[in-house]
Amino acid sequence: MEYILNQLINGICQGSIYALMAIGYSVIVGVVGMVTFTYGEIMMIGAFSSYYIFTGLSNNLPLAILGAFAGSFIIGSIVYKLCYERFFNAPRHISLLCTIGISMLIKNLAQIVFGPDTKPVLNVIDNTTFTLNLFGANLNIRLLQIVVIVLVIVFAVALTLFFNKTKWGVMLRAVSQNKDASYLMGISVKRTALLGNCIGCGFGGIAGILLALYYGSVSATMGASYSTKAFAASVLGGLVDIRFSALGGLCIGIIENMGIIFTSATFRDVFAFAFLILILIIRPQGFVSKKGARV
Amino acid sequence: MKKRILALTLTFALAASVLAGCGGDDKKEETKAPETQAAGGDETQAAGGDETKAETEAAAPEGGESKGVIKLGGLAPLTGQYAEYGKGFDIGFHKAIDEINAAGGVNGYTFEIDIKDTQSEPVTTSTMATAFAEDDEIMALLGDFSSGACKATAQICDSYGILQLSPTASASDYAAMSKYFFGIMGRQDVEAPFLAKYVLKEYLKAQKIAVIRVDSDWGKSCYDNFIAQAEKEQLDVTVETYATGEKDFSSLITKMQAENPDVLVVMDQGDPVADIFNQADAAGWKIQHVALGPGTSEQVVGRLNDKDNLIVTSPFFFDPDDAELTAWAEWFQGEAGFAPTIHPACAYDCVYLLAEAVKSIDGEVTRENLRDALANLPEYTGVTGSIKFEEDGDIKRNYMICGIEGGEWKVLEGFEFGAAGF
Numbered sequence: 001m002e003y004i005l006n007q008l009i010n011g012i013c014q015g016s017i018y019a020l021m022a023i024g025y026s027v028i029v030g031v032v033g034m035v036t037f038t039y040g041e042i043m044m045i046g047a048f049s050s051y052y053i054f055t056g057l058s059n060n061l062p063l064a065i066l067g068a069f070a071g072s073f074i075i076g077s078i079v080y081k082l083c084y085e086r087f088f089n090a091p092r093h094i095s096l097l098c099t100i101g102i103s104m105l106i107k108n109l110a111q112i113v114f115g116p117d118t119k120p121v122l123n124v125i126d127n128t129t130f131t132l133n134l135f136g137a138n139l140n141i142r143l144l145q146i147v148v149i150v151l152v153i154v155f156a157v158a159l160t161l162f163f164n165k166t167k168w169g170v171m172l173r174a175v176s177q178n179k180d181a182s183y184l185m186g187i188s189v190k191r192t193a194l195l196g197n198c199i200g201c202g203f204g205g206i207a208g209i210l211l212a213l214y215y216g217s218v219s220a221t222m223g224a225s226y227s228t229k230a231f232a233a234s235v236l237g238g239l240v241d242i243r244f245s246a247l248g249g250l251c252i253g254i255i256e257n258m259g260i261i262f263t264s265a266t267f268r269d270v271f272a273f274a275f276l277i278l279i280l281i282i283r284p285q286g287f288v289s290k291k292g293a294r295v
Numbered sequence: 296m297k298k299r300i301l302a303l304t305l306t307f308a309l310a311a312s313v314l315a316g317c318g319g320d321d322k323k324e325e326t327k328a329p330e331t332q333a334a335g336g337d338e339t340q341a342a343g344g345d346e347t348k349a350e351t352e353a354a355a356p357e358g359g360e361s362k363g364v365i366k367l368g369g370l371a372p373l374t375g376q377y378a379e380y381g382k383g384f385d386i387g388f389h390k391a392i393d394e395i396n397a398a399g400g401v402n403g404y405t406f407e408i409d410i411k412d413t414q415s416e417p418v419t420t421s422t423m424a425t426a427f428a429e430d431d432e433i434m435a436l437l438g439d440f441s442s443g444a445c446k447a448t449a450q451i452c453d454s455y456g457i458l459q460l461s462p463t464a465s466a467s468d469y470a471a472m473s474k475y476f477f478g479i480m481g482r483q484d485v486e487a488p489f490l491a492k493y494v495l496k497e498y499l500k501a502q503k504i505a506v507i508r509v510d511s512d513w514g515k516s517c518y519d520n521f522i523a524q525a526e527k528e529q530l531d532v533t534v535e536t537y538a539t540g541e542k543d544f545s546s547l548i549t550k551m552q553a554e555n556p557d558v559l560v561v562m563d564q565g566d567p568v569a570d571i572f573n574q575a576d577a578a579g580w581k582i583q584h585v586a587l588g589p590g591t592s593e594q595v596v597g598r599l600n601d602k603d604n605l606i607v608t609s610p611f612f613f614d615p616d617d618a619e620l621t622a623w624a625e626w627f628q629g630e631a632g633f634a635p636t637i638h639p640a641c642a643y644d645c646v647y648l649l650a651e652a653v654k655s656i657d658g659e660v661t662r663e664n665l666r667d668a669l670a671n672l673p674e675y676t677g678v679t680g681s682i683k684f685e686e687d688g689d690i691k692r693n694y695m696i697c698g699i700e701g702g703e704w705k706v707l708e709g710f711e712f713g714a715a716g717f
Contacts, residue, residue: 003553010545108374116378117633118566120598122573127600129579142577215542216573217566217598221376225540260546265537266510268546 002137007257013145015253016152017210021226022233022245023156024203030176030240031196034092037099038079039204039230040223041106046072046205047212047222048114051121059124064209065151072205075106076198084197085190110220118219121212148210155206156246159199163242172196176240204230232276238288247287251275362403365653365660367646368427369410370420370438370448376540377415377565379594380440380638384462385410386630387642388437391650401650404660408437408646415440417447424448428455434665435460437645440638442466443512449473458666460649462641466516470689475666479641479648479682481610481692483517488524489694490560490587490608493713496528498696499583499606501557503531507547507571508562510536517562517587524717541567544574552580564588569598576600591697591704593634602702610692611637611679612706623678637679644677651675 021043028036049071050064057063083098128143163169174182175192183189211226212218229252236248252272259271279286369388372381392406400406411423420439427433428451436452436459439445445464452459452475460477461469467484470476495501504525508514518534525532533554535547548571551559559582561571572584583604589595590609596602613624613635623643627635652668653660674683682690696708 003549006549007546010549014543014545111374111378115632116374116382117594118379118598120569120573122598122600127577127579140579142579144577211542215570216577216600217542217570219376219566221374221378222542225542257546260550264510264535265541265544265547268541269538 001135002139004258004261005134005137005139007261008254009139009141009145011254011257012250013148013214013253014257015250016149017207017214018229018233018249018253019246020152020155020203020210020249021207021230022237022249023159023242024200024207025230025234026200026237026240026242026245027159027172027203028197028200029234030242031172031200032080032084032193033176033179034084034095035099035231036079036083037096037227038083038103038106039201040225040227041103041110042072042075042079042201042204042223043208043211043226043230044110044218044220044223045075045106046202046208047121047218048110048208048220049205050209050212051119051218054121054124061124064124065206068205068209069202070205072208073198073202076201076204077194079201080194080197084193088190107220107223114220116220118217121216121218124213144213148214151206151210155203156242159203159242162199168192168195172199229272232272236276236279236286238286241288244287361400361405362659363405364407365404365434365649366430366432367406367408367649368424368430368433368436369408370413370423370427370436370444371410372415372440372444373410373412375414375416377440379633380463380565380636381412381415382631383627383635383639384438384440384642386627387462387639388646390626390630391643391646395646395650401653402656402660404653406646406650409433410438413439413444415444417444420444421447421451424451424459428452428457433457434660434662435649437642437649438462439464441511441513442469442516445469445476445478446472446512449476452476455662456666457662458669460645460669462645463638466513467520467689468516471687474670474688477669477684477688479644479679479690480637481694482689483513484520485691486608486610486694487517487520487587488717489713490585491521491524491528491530492717493694493708494585494606494608494696495525495530495558495560498708498712499558499585501530501583503554503556504533504558504560505551505554505556505582506532506534506560506562507544507551508534508536509539509567511539513564513588514562521562521587537567542570544571545578547571548575548578548580552578556582558583558585560585560587562587565592565594566598568592569595572605573598573600590637592636593704594636596699596702596704597633599699602699604699606696606698606707608694609637609697610694611640612695612697612704614706620678640678644675644679644682647677648672648675648682 025039046068050068053064053067079102083095083102087095125144125147130141132139163173171187171192174187175189179189233249233252234245237245255275256268256272371384372378388408392408396405413420413423424436427436436457440463442464445461446469448459449472452473458475463480464478465480465483467482470478495504508518561568568586568589586607591612613620615621624635651672652665655668656664674681684690693710694713695706695710697704698707
């Protein structure tokens with residue numbers, strides 16, 4: 001029982017990071033209207049931005065989060081200019097191929113600029129473990145896990161408020177729902193899509209710093225496997241709905257970690273993707289309702 | 296027009312980055328210039344200039360007459376998760392070649408190497424190995440990093456009759472796969488049993504062991520050799536595996552923690568070793584850490600949260616009292632930006648082994664007589680110690696027990712500790 005509860009905590013924490021990744025991914029897909037393959041590298045840029053802030057300016061977490069968001073936001077704007085802006089009316093595979101190319105470009109440049117070695121991100125958050133007694137079982141939860149979960153909740157709520165309570169948020173939702181109608185209403189679709197892409201990338205950057213904190217390291221090749229998870233979580237949530245994408249991320253994290261109880265960690269991805277396939281067989285639209293709820 | 300310029304810029308940037316990532320062979324030209332001049336090849340004319348002429352004179356072949364250049368095909372993970380080892384290979388190979396060429400080459404031959412990035416992926420390695428093997432000028436293959444990638448070229452080496460000398464393949468069945476396979480890292484069927492008997496049973500006096508290992512060719516071979524000896528020593532072993540590239544070990548650690556073992560053993564190389572121990576520390580798990588695979592890696596030390604809790608097996612140690620080794624390590628650090636492990640030192644030794652083999656050949660060097668010369672080489676002492684190939688093309692090394700004290704590697708027990716064998 002104790003062991004299962006502790007695995008559940010691991011799953012919730014990992015799932016929270018996946019949730020944040022999926023939120024950013026869904027914002028991009030929802031607002032821009034196209035799938036991206038650069039997301040893993042965007043997260044890596046966020047992680048490296050925070051790494052250099054940690055090493056250069058001491059372990060200042062708020063500043064590192066800001067740096068990660070800004071770093072990924074800027075790269076997001078470049079990605080948008082190169083991969084999307086000029087190809088809005090072109091066949092979708094053009095943008096798709098561009099994002100694959102840019103992803104390779106960023107990854108290889110990162111290996112040259114940042115170096116091929118993995119860099120440590122240690123002791124940013126105190127290594128404290130709290131033990132809670134729950135129904136007679138000792139539940140161990142680390143301060144780092146609490147910080148990660150709290151940060152994910154804070155950013156998810158902040159993004160929801162931004163979308164619902166600000167003028168830019170309404171414009172982003174409008175573009176996400178219908179670009180032509182938004183254009184007719186006087187909204188600059190390209191500028192709004194640029195902002196949406198950058199915000200989505202910024203959230204990817206924050207997910208990158210959380211990955212760096214949680215796993216204690218950053219490397220130029222770290223993005224690849226996580227971008228697949230972000231995509232899978234986003235698909236579970238119907239690709240464009242941030243609430244259900246977050247739920248998808250959380251489910252994948254929990255399923256992966258609970259699966260390890262019964263077998264080895266080698267098969268964790270098998271559990272994650274088997275769950276994805278199962279849900280898509282039952283509900284091809286994912287968790288989202290058939291009517292669809294966009295960003 | 297603007298679109299065209301943008302498209303062209305993008306294409307160039309993409310191509311440049313991919314080439315830089317895949318090639319990663321910055322020093323090739325630097326190395327090649329004096330070599331080809333020494334060999335009196337046509338490229339000397341193309342290079343031209345007084346400076347290169349002076350180098351030509353400095354690098355005149357040993358023994359007078361120039362016989363040409365021996366080209367080597369390098370296979371290394373210059374990018375990807377093993378990139379730091381690939382970088383070490385690159386630096387180690389080039390340093391040895393530069394030194395040999397600067398000393399005038401061997402038997403009238405100078406050396407040149409072309410290193411291809413394989414990411415130590417078996418499929419890529421075999422593709423690159425085929426490309427090298429089809430080039431008649433390539434006399435031998437140096438690399439790759441992982442045993443799995445090295446094994447993937449067995450049929451290629453047999454078909455084309457080209458030797459492959461790996462600095463780091465340690466799977467016990469690697470060298471026996473082909474008469475053209477050689478390795479100098481030492482074998483897991485010695486190191487893994489050494490871990491079970493001497494490190495865990497005799498040194499740490501542990502009984503209940505938790506093993507977390509990478510689910511790869513190398514990891515399986517390590518564990519199979521380990522468990523065979525652990526059973527003889529009546530150790531109580533629990534094992535868990537993870538896929539290559541895994542970053543999250545928290546659930547594995549929770550699972551192992553529930554078993555309440557005496558020692559946590561990690562069987563992998565590089566980053567995952569530090570990741571697992573750091574995540575175990577972060578989970579508040581106080582347990583002795585032991586690793587099989589990284590040796591006395593400075594990168595691992597640099598990444599560990601609790602540095603003074605790790606014990607490893609190692610066939611080699613950068614002894615600070617050895618001036619020559621220390622100078623080599625300092626030079627490497629200056630070049631690479633990080634301290635060396637045994638891996639680049641083995642890469643360096645591999646080139647010298649081939650040079651020794653060339654030295655023993657009378658007449659023209661061919662792929663076949665180079666292979667025979669290497670197989671019959673008498674004992675050679677390199678940076679990493681004594682090397683003498685056994686019949687199957689591998690070597691057996693002796694092992695020490697090393698640990699970290701005050702953030703620095705120390706020898707806890709020397710070669711004499713396990714001298715009695717198994």
